[in-house]
Amino acid sequence: MIQFVSHLARTTGEEFYRVMLEKTLDRMADSPLNDKVDGGFFRHCAASDWGEPQWEKLLEDNVGLAQAYLDAGFLLDRDDYCLTASQTIDYIIEHLFDGAVPGFPGFPGFHGSQGAHSEYFSLPLESRREQSRPPVDPSCYTSGNAQAVVLLLDAAWRLERPELGETALEVLDALDNKAESGDVGHEFDGSGMHVPAGFLLDWANLLNAHLSAYAFTNDSSYLDRATALANGMLDRFFDQQNGGFFDIEQDDNAIGHLEIREKPLPDNAAAALALLKLHQVTRNDDYRQVAETTLSAFVQSYREYGEFAAPYGLAIHHLKHSPVEVTVEGRHRDPATTAMLKAAHQLSCPHLEVKPISAEDTATPALAHVCLDTVCLPPVSDPGELAEAVENMAGPGPFGDNPLENIFERFPGA
Numbered sequence: 001m002i003q004f005v006s007h008l009a010r011t012t013g014e015e016f017y018r019v020m021l022e023k024t025l026d027r028m029a030d031s032p033l034n035d036k037v038d039g040g041f042f043r044h045c046a047a048s049d050w051g052e053p054q055w056e057k058l059l060e061d062n063v064g065l066a067q068a069y070l071d072a073g074f075l076l077d078r079d080d081y082c083l084t085a086s087q088t089i090d091y092i093i094e095h096l097f098d099g100a101v102p103g104f105p106g107f108p109g110f111h112g113s114q115g116a117h118s119e120y121f122s123l124p125l126e127s128r129r130e131q132s133r134p135p136v137d138p139s140c141y142t143s144g145n146a147q148a149v150v151l152l153l154d155a156a157w158r159l160e161r162p163e164l165g166e167t168a169l170e171v172l173d174a175l176d177n178k179a180e181s182g183d184v185g186h187e188f189d190g191s192g193m194h195v196p197a198g199f200l201l202d203w204a205n206l207l208n209a210h211l212s213a214y215a216f217t218n219d220s221s222y223l224d225r226a227t228a229l230a231n232g233m234l235d236r237f238f239d240q241q242n243g244g245f246f247d248i249e250q251d252d253n254a255i256g257h258l259e260i261r262e263k264p265l266p267d268n269a270a271a272a273l274a275l276l277k278l279h280q281v282t283r284n285d286d287y288r289q290v291a292e293t294t295l296s297a298f299v300q301s302y303r304e305y306g307e308f309a310a311p312y313g314l315a316i317h318h319l320k321h322s323p324v325e326v327t328v329e330g331r332h333r334d335p336a337t338t339a340m341l342k343a344a345h346q347l348s349c350p351h352l353e354v355k356p357i358s359a360e361d362t363a364t365p366a367l368a369h370v371c372l373d374t375v376c377l378p379p380v381s382d383p384g385e386l387a388e389a390v391e392n393m394a395g396p397g398p399f400g401d402n403p404l405e406n407i408f409e410r411f412p413g414a
Helices: 001-012 015-030 057-076 080-094 125-129 142-158 162-178 200-217 220-238 265-282 285-296 304-322 336-344 383-394
Strands: 186-187 193-198 323-332 352-358 369-370
Touching: 001 015, 001 304, 015 080, 015 142, 057 080, 057 142, 057 336, 080 142, 080 162, 142 162, 142 186, 142 200, 142 336, 162 186, 162 200, 200 220, 200 265, 220 265, 265 285, 265 304, 285 304, 285 352, 323 336, 336 352, 336 369, 336 383, 369 383
Parallel strands: 323 352
Antiparallel strands: 186 193, 323 369
């Protein structure tokens, strides 16, 4: 939900959304939910004033919040948000990352959580130093690791920390090595991937991670793997008759609740967003058509999800608008590159993709290459001129007077 509010703040320019975003992030950062001793965010708070935290820390929660603070830091030009994002990533690396998952030396991965030990987390700093840290979940989970890969690849550029990109690619390559015979397991440790087989969200997030790795490295092997994952996801989970994706594969031997195949809206939105991203890279209209069919399947039911429908709104917004792609060519740890990235992430575009790449010529200043579909502008070297260049490309108003107007008009009955 925070990321959708961030998207609204950027695309509409409305002060209401910017204030809502800042108030939420300020309150979270200042509350007991944020562990100011060891770093990272706890799972949730029991009290309405955000007191009484539940002490467990989940990988996926911390990845999502680090991404939210990173996005808001660039959008609102808040260095303190970027610092919170960096500190949260430090927690993920220091406490949840394992360069050698037990039982399989050399296999890196992120553990799923750190235990909820109130007798430790309720202690002040000096007392904590005398205690052993709470243990982490011995297992790693494909979806959470894939999301961590996307975060670290993004943060490597925006936080001027290229070592994060190296860690991300090590984890992603290890995941691929463990996914034997094209199968994706939900859980893995040193002995391999285990049952249950991968869920839809595992496949969707792993697909997204490979697309991020392709953008980060320009290595076509990541794109090839992304295409294979997309096709496998379609074969295993897509409902050819009614549209949308099931959450689990068909298994005639399943027992209990695993006999029931459901179509969760957030998982389908994640799959649709990944397919739209793949379409943007490959220009294969089949992927866009599947994404549109998937989103159409929920046009009568998305309101039932309340705030959990936020990813659905984001997916439809991306479907409805042609992507503006900004490729920022620069160098790591170069202030000019970071300034250009900030300017790019502040563009008021409904469907924005920012792709940083390393400049081959170290003497070349940071440049932004802007493309809308197949139309591209000459490179922009001044961050202050980037927004004007995009506005001129799109005509009067970046994308019409109201980029949110009638976003469901494609779907009858919305």
